[in-house]
Amino acid sequence: xxxxxxxxxxxxxxxxxxxxxxxxxxxxxxxxxxxxxxxxxxxxxxxxxxxxxxxxxxxxxxxxxxxxxxxxxxxxxxxxxxxxxxxxxxxxxxxxxxxxxxxxxxxxxxxxxxxxxxxxxxxxxxxxxxxxxxxxxxxxxxxxxxxxxxxxxxxxxxxxxxxxxxxxxxxxxxxxxxxxxxxxxxxxxxxxxxxxxxxxxxxxxxxxxxxxxxxxxxxxxxxxxxxxxxxxxxxxxxxxxxxxxxxxxxxxxxxxxxxxxxxxxxxxxxxxxxxxxxxxxxxxxxxxxxxxxxxxxxxxxxxxxxxxxxxxxxxxxxxxxxxxxxxxxxxxxxxxxxxxxxxxxxxxxxxxxxxxxxxxxxxxxxxxxxxxxxxxxxxxxxxxxxxxxxxxxxxxxxxxxxxxxxxxx
Amino acid sequence: xxxxxxxxxxxxxxxxxxxxxxxxxxxxxxxxxxxxxxxxxxxxxxxxxxxxxxxxxxxxxxxxxxxxxxxxxxxxxxxxxxxxxxxxxxxxxxxxxxxxxxxxxxxxxxxxxxxxxxxxxxxxxxxxxxxxxxxxxxxxxxxxxxxxxxxxxxxxxxxxxxxxxxxxxxxxxxxxxxxxxxxxxxxxxxxxxxxxxxxxxxxxxxxxxxxxxxxxxxxxxxxxxxxxxxxxxxxxxxxxxxxxxxxxxxxxxxxxxxxxxxxxxxxxxxxxxxxxxxx
Numbered sequence: 001x002x003x004x005x006x007x008x009x010x011x012x013x014x015x016x017x018x019x020x021x022x023x024x025x026x027x028x029x030x031x032x033x034x035x036x037x038x039x040x041x042x043x044x045x046x047x048x049x050x051x052x053x054x055x056x057x058x059x060x061x062x063x064x065x066x067x068x069x070x071x072x073x074x075x076x077x078x079x080x081x082x083x084x085x086x087x088x089x090x091x092x093x094x095x096x097x098x099x100x101x102x103x104x105x106x107x108x109x110x111x112x113x114x115x116x117x118x119x120x121x122x123x124x125x126x127x128x129x130x131x132x133x134x135x136x137x138x139x140x141x142x143x144x145x146x147x148x149x150x151x152x153x154x155x156x157x158x159x160x161x162x163x164x165x166x167x168x169x170x171x172x173x174x175x176x177x178x179x180x181x182x183x184x185x186x187x188x189x190x191x192x193x194x195x196x197x198x199x200x201x202x203x204x205x206x207x208x209x210x211x212x213x214x215x216x217x218x219x220x221x222x223x224x225x226x227x228x229x230x231x232x233x234x235x236x237x238x239x240x241x242x243x244x245x246x247x248x249x250x251x252x253x254x255x256x257x258x259x260x261x262x263x264x265x266x267x268x269x270x271x272x273x274x275x276x277x278x279x280x281x282x283x284x285x286x287x288x289x290x291x292x293x294x295x296x297x298x299x300x301x302x303x304x305x306x307x308x309x310x311x312x313x314x315x316x317x318x319x320x321x322x323x324x325x326x327x328x329x330x331x332x333x334x335x336x337x338x339x340x341x342x343x344x345x346x347x348x349x350x351x352x353x354x355x356x357x358x359x360x361x362x363x364x365x366x367x368x369x370x371x372x373x374x375x376x377x378x379x380x381x382x383x384x385x386x387x388x389x390x391x392x393x394x395x396x397x398x399x400x401x402x403x404x405x406x407x408x409x
Numbered sequence: 410x411x412x413x414x415x416x417x418x419x420x421x422x423x424x425x426x427x428x429x430x431x432x433x434x435x436x437x438x439x440x441x442x443x444x445x446x447x448x449x450x451x452x453x454x455x456x457x458x459x460x461x462x463x464x465x466x467x468x469x470x471x472x473x474x475x476x477x478x479x480x481x482x483x484x485x486x487x488x489x490x491x492x493x494x495x496x497x498x499x500x501x502x503x504x505x506x507x508x509x510x511x512x513x514x515x516x517x518x519x520x521x522x523x524x525x526x527x528x529x530x531x532x533x534x535x536x537x538x539x540x541x542x543x544x545x546x547x548x549x550x551x552x553x554x555x556x557x558x559x560x561x562x563x564x565x566x567x568x569x570x571x572x573x574x575x576x577x578x579x580x581x582x583x584x585x586x587x588x589x590x591x592x593x594x595x596x597x598x599x600x601x602x603x604x605x606x607x608x609x610x611x612x613x614x615x616x617x618x619x620x621x622x623x624x625x626x627x628x629x630x631x632x633x634x635x636x637x638x639x640x641x642x643x644x645x646x647x648x649x650x651x652x653x654x655x656x657x658x659x660x661x662x663x664x665x666x667x668x669x670x671x672x673x674x675x676x677x678x679x680x681x682x683x684x685x686x687x688x
Contacts, residue, residue: 142522142687142688145522145526146526147687147688148687162529166430167429167431168529169526169527174526176523176526177519179519180518180522181518181519181520181523182443182447182514182515182518182520183518184447185443185520189442189443189446190520190523192442193440193442193443193446194439194523194527196439196442197431197435197436197438197439197524197527197528198431198435199429199431199432199435
């Protein structure tokens with residue numbers, strides 16, 4: 001330390017001499033020249049890179065990143081393939097293994113994130129994992145992937161824990177967080193480093209970049225990607241190893257209308273190939289269009305595990321829409337017959353617990369004129385709200401699933 | 410377009426079951442791709458070279474100019490090898506930052522989840538990181554050290570005594586300077602594995618280099634030397650010196666072994682925490 005300090009003093013104390021000195025001058029000059037060369041090289045590189053990126057991605061950005069609010073308007077050619085192309089043509093579809101969770105429990109300090117959760121996810125169908133934000137969906141996904149260790153319980157894929165998989169990416173693919181990518185690394189390098197670890201060939205990386213429409217920006221820094229582009233990169237990562245089991249955590253977040261349709265078709269296709277597809281969402285309307293089965297959780301606990309139809313039927317009472325100019329007569333009559341009646345506009349009622357035949361008969365007996373008598377199918381969203389309504393924990397802060405319009409852009 | 414991941418043999422058994430397991434070679438290759446695909450690697454290594462060579466040359470020039478004015482005792486204590494390698498003790502900061510970033514960037518960006526999903530055996534990931542880091546810093550560290558030595562001696566020539574690589578102690582110091590950077594960088598990598606956060610890890614690393622000596626210096630003098638000779642900075646000073654005239658420190662190689670012990674301890678603790686903690 002003493003010697004070291006001495007050199008420091010020497011260096012600073014003789015700065016003037018040093019600059020004039022014959023060796024020092026030469027060396028200083030060299031250092032300055034190196035620094036200037038490096039700075040110039042970096043500036044040129046960045047500029048060239050930016051220009052290339054703008055040119056290459058212009059077409060890509062035109063179509064998808066405008067967040068086109070007019071869903072129906074035929075915009076320019078969609079950047080992502082309208083339908084996912086076969087991942088392996090002429091290849092027998094791979095059957096997925098079942099995901100089985102038994103008594104999964106995870107605490108973070110005092111907070112119980114997942115509470116004694118048991119469910120099964122089978123192959124050949126899309127299983128929606130539903131619950132409001134903060135219900136424990138992501139935590140459960142991370143436990144399936146062996147990233148978080150459960151405090152109690154276990155979860156297996158095809159009978160084995162995640163750690164027991166030989167080449168995990170070839171058996172399980174996952175999109176956990178879209179933005180979980182080093183911003184300085186290119187999409188290509190990100191996928192290639194993942195592929196390389198599981199002995200997946202390089203051309204599979206190029207292949208998938210093409211499938212998700214990122215080929216033209218493959219060598220750009222991922223930090224410059226929009227959320228939608230990152231989401232696609234994450235999906236490409238999940239598909240890298242052509243796995244039989246796929247987990248997607250909120251895959252449509254940040255995607256525009258085209259992107260959402262693309263993901264929906266991709267999920268359907270993957271399931272139809274016999275794979276196990278487990279996809280979480282807080283968007284019930286989205287899941288109603290995509291999922292066959294649902295696992296519904298709230299506050300970390302299982303609320304329901306059923307087919308979409310069964311869950312909807314069991315939890316959402318369907319209603320009948322009744323329009324009449326004589327509601328003052330009809331309403332008491334319906335209530336007397338045991339119906340639950342809610343006004344729905346000026347001359348309209350939403351009637352539950354009575355079928356349309358019974359309502360028609362009551363109207364006829366009371367000489368009430370009807371303009372409209374229409375059964376209303378219950379939606380998955382209604383079912384979700386009703387199923388969580390009975391849950392004590394939800395009183396006071398009922399989850400309000402975002403409307404579908406809030407998805408794009 | 411036949412995509413077929415499965416034309417690499419051994420991957421898929423005829424019954425459709427996937428066989429095979431992750432080979433450490435593949436993990437190494439994956440970590441190498443990560444290392445060379447981010448600019449921070451290039452930058453920290455460029456800074457290592459510029460500081461190690463450039464700053465060394467500046468310090469050496471100053472000492473060459475000042476030599477004739479110094480006392481006889483100071484002239485006798487002058488070590489031309491040490492002088493030419495003085496940039497190493499600044500370059501170590503850049504190497505440490507690289508060691509920290511290799512681990513902490515995975516956590517700050519969330520890439521670590523993709524990494525551990527691909528490679529569930531976490532200690533293998535840490536080992537691969539340490540190996541690719543050692544490889545690249547060894548090459549850069551030794552190159553910087555040799556170039557700094559050669560430039561330094563040419564600057565000193567005619568002003569002070571000079572050292573030559575044919576002198577075993579000078580050669581040892583030059584080789585040792587590169588090794589010092591590797592082992593110190595591994596220590597930083599281990600710290601980051603424990604701490605995770607970039608800023609906190611770099612602070613801990615810089616603190617162990619520059620703050621601990623200050624603390625040691627204010628200890629009672631009988632005690633101070635005993636403590637300070639165990640500090641990384643002091644070990645680095647000894648390692649980059651051909652003929653040490655200070656107070657009875659460890660030999661250069663014993664110092665390197667002690668530093669290696671710190672690095673190993675940090676890596677082992679980090680590895681254990683890596684397995685136990687949620688990613």
